[in-house]
Amino acid sequence: MEKNSQRSQWGSSFGFIMAAVGSAVGLGNLWGFPYKMGKGGGFAFVIIYLIFAATVGFVGLVSEMAIGRKAKMDALGSYAKIDKSAKFIGFMATIVPFIILLFYCVLGGWVLKYAFAYMMELFGSANLGFAGMDGSTFFTTFISEPFEPVLWFVIFLFLTAGIVTLGVEDGIERSSKIMMPMLFAMLLIVVIRSVTLPGAMAGIEFILKPDLSVFSSLESTVNVASIALSQVFFSLSLGMGIIITYGSYMGKEQSIEKSAIIVPLLDTLAAVLAGFAIMPAVFAFGLDPSAGPGLMFITLKEVFASMPLGNFFGFIFFMLVFFAAISSSISLLEVVCAYFIDTRKMKRKNATILVTLLIFLGGIPVALSYGTLSWVKPIMGMDILDSLDFVSEYLLMPLGAMLMCLFIGWKWKPQLIIDEVEENGFKFKYATYYSFLVKTITPFLICFILYKSSIEAIVKYFIN
């Protein structure tokens, strides 16, 4: 049980790493990374991605873990405790996950629906014409219905909330320790199936052969770099209070530096494996690898429909995507609940009920944003789901991360973070590298993402 005097902690380093990997490995890895890799020159994209992960990603992870573990509060409370004038960054870091949850749970609901449909097929009960419809018809019919997307959204949200109510060690840590190893195992099963399909070679080549033509012009280089950089941010769950909150449950005997290396490695491994799970199969059946967001919900349905034992592999695949999605939404929900628990001194159960209720109410219009409410275009002609994604992921998240680096680098000084990393006799091997990056390159690069991913679009929109 949590008492206010005795704050929750992770039971072990392994548990913390699994929870952080749980947050990191999500729809971004399984769905975003493969298609971005498809558009960004295959292995060329992976290389740029790794460079950004080792620089900007490493700096972000170390900083957030250290801030959280030093202050031992929720994201807003942590910033406020370290520096009153930085409270607004903590506020942004708490509001972003709230907004993301509104649509992440809707997407999670779609994944659940697919997992359920494959399970029904597997047990031989024909599910509302799932097998009979082509991928695209099925998907568009489903997301534009007035009831089903809401239903699956609610189920997904309640499952997330159920785990968060159980607390840090008994809920988040325990579920991650089960789900993450299973996720990797299931991913391997799908990879093996995919790469052994006749005709899979073209897909393997597509991933492994760097297509250097993406670097042939400055414009396309800049484009690919900005996609890779924002993918690193989103994928490592940075800039939205998550790693601060999870870091606040770390004990002083856990190594921040080591965690900041292991988490991105496992996260990238999952993303690359997802590429190997998807691309070879897509090529083997002659489908389009750069189908974009439709890849997972439309193209893959065609893939599983043509594959021997397709329902079985479809079920395994969507279960693993479900594990990835729910462990990410748990981390989002924990940030917001931690605010009510630490700063507002609420009991965990009440905090979870309150936040879940707010997301339930706010999420319904999002679940309807491709159907009943598809006429609502809140921001620059985008539907509700895309508008929320834009504000949170593309605007507030990089803004918060950039401010964090500027505060650490120039106001608090990197030594504050280094001291925290070196608590308990640890040596921060990359301290000089960290200080240099956090002051200069990282805020500059984040500013670049901010410009490429939102400011540029806003300016263009208003000029036209």
Ligand code: PHE
């Ligand atoms: N990191 C997760 C992914 O790659 C997504 C995520 C983003 C999770 C933001 C939590 C917060 O999909």
